[in-house]
Amino acid sequence: MLTVRYDQLGLQPGDRVLDLGCGFGRHAYEALRRGAHVVACDLGHNELVQVRSTSAVMWDDGEIPEGTMLETSVGDATCLPFADGSFDRIIASEVMEHIENDEAALAELTRVLRPGGIMAITIPARLPEKVCWALSDEYHAPHVVGGHVRIYGRQELPNKMRSAGLQPIGSHRAHALHSPYWWLRCAVGPDRPIDDHRLVRAYHRLLAWDIVKAPKLTRWSERLLNPVLGKSQVVYAARPEEAARVAA
Numbered sequence: 315m316l317t318v319r320y321d322q323l324g325l326q327p328g329d330r331v332l333d334l335g336c337g338f339g340r341h342a343y344e345a346l347r348r349g350a351h352v353v354a355c356d357l358g359h360n361e362l363v364q365v366r367s368t369s370a371v372m373w374d375d376g377e378i379p380e381g382t383m384l385e386t387s388v389g390d391a392t393c394l395p396f397a398d399g400s401f402d403r404i405i406a407s408e409v410m411e412h413i414e415n416d417e418a419a420l421a422e423l424t425r426v427l428r429p430g431g432i433m434a435i436t437i438p439a440r441l442p443e444k445v446c447w448a449l450s451d452e453y454h455a456p457h458v459v460g461g462h463v464r465i466y467g468r469q470e471l472p473n474k475m476r477s478a479g480l481q482p483i484g485s486h487r488a489h490a491l492h493s494p495y496w497w498l499r500c501a502v503g504p505d506r507p508i509d510d511h512r513l514v515r516a517y518h519r520l521l522a523w524d525i526v527k528a529p530k531l532t533r534w535s536e537r538l539l540n541p542v543l544g545k546s547q548v549v550y551a552a553r554p555e556e557a558a559r560v561a562a
Contacts, residue, residue, distance in 0.1 A: 315525050317407050317488045317546050318434045325350055327379070329402040332426065334391060335409035339365035342384070343372065347381045350403070353396075355389040357392055358508040362386040371557065391419040396426045404433035408546070410460070411437050411462045420478040429555040433480070437466050439547040449500035473550050480551035487544025490536045495521060 317339060325331065327349030333342040335468040336354040338361055345352050346369060353363045369384045389395050391406070392415055404427050410416045427433055438446075443465045446453050455461040493516045496504075502511045508518050524532045 317436045332404045333400040334406040346378045351383045353385045370382045394422045399428040400426045407436045424478045427553045436546045436548045475551045482551045484550045485542040489545040490539035490543040492545040493543045
């Protein structure tokens with residue numbers, strides 16, 4: 315299940331990509347399939363082990379072009395262990411809402427993005443997120459360690475990206491079908507096992523079927539609903555080359 319549109323990100327074979335907060339690697343795998351060299355970065359060691367294992371299977375199955383490289387790194391978004399201008403493209407999916415000092419993280423992402431490079435950042439969209447917060451305290455911080463620390467305003471992320479020296483170049487919403495699922499999860503208890511509630515279990519199976527089969531009916535429905543109910547807001551931004559020369 316991809317949130318970022320790689321064509322809009324401008325990803326090309328041979329690009330060096332940072333997948334920040336990679337989790338179990340869904341965006342890293344697609345970048346590898348497209349011939350990019352990927353650094354998967356996360357605070358979770360187990361997640362990085364899984365990314366390396368899955369990528370090894372993909373290489374053995376011929377899904378990844380020869381010569382494409384994967385690296386993994388444990389890293390804090392507010393103090394990244396990479397040199398200035400290290401990456402052509404950056405993906406940070408569902409990360410910023412967990413970080414207290416998101417402006418420091420944006421400054422670091424801007425630093426490690428090369429002049430002329432593009433990043434895509436995804437965050438929970440305002441309306442679906444407000445409903446989740448209203449339905450359950452167990453969904454967000456401070457009630458949950460590592461939970462969401464803020465609800466972003468509609469223009470808050472683009473404005474913060476501009477303040478970091480980036481130029482927003484596009485945005486869209488994604489995963490409208492996932493919003494009602496999370497509302498249902500929050501209503502019955504987000505930490506409750508999926509199989510404990512028949513409606514949650516049934517909806518989860520529907521989403522899994524949709525991801526695997528991608529039928530036209532649900533794809534069209536989601537496109538229609540995304541502008542209003544899309545669970546994720548995706549913002550694309552470039553690091554201007556002229557601004558980088560002035561700073562230098």
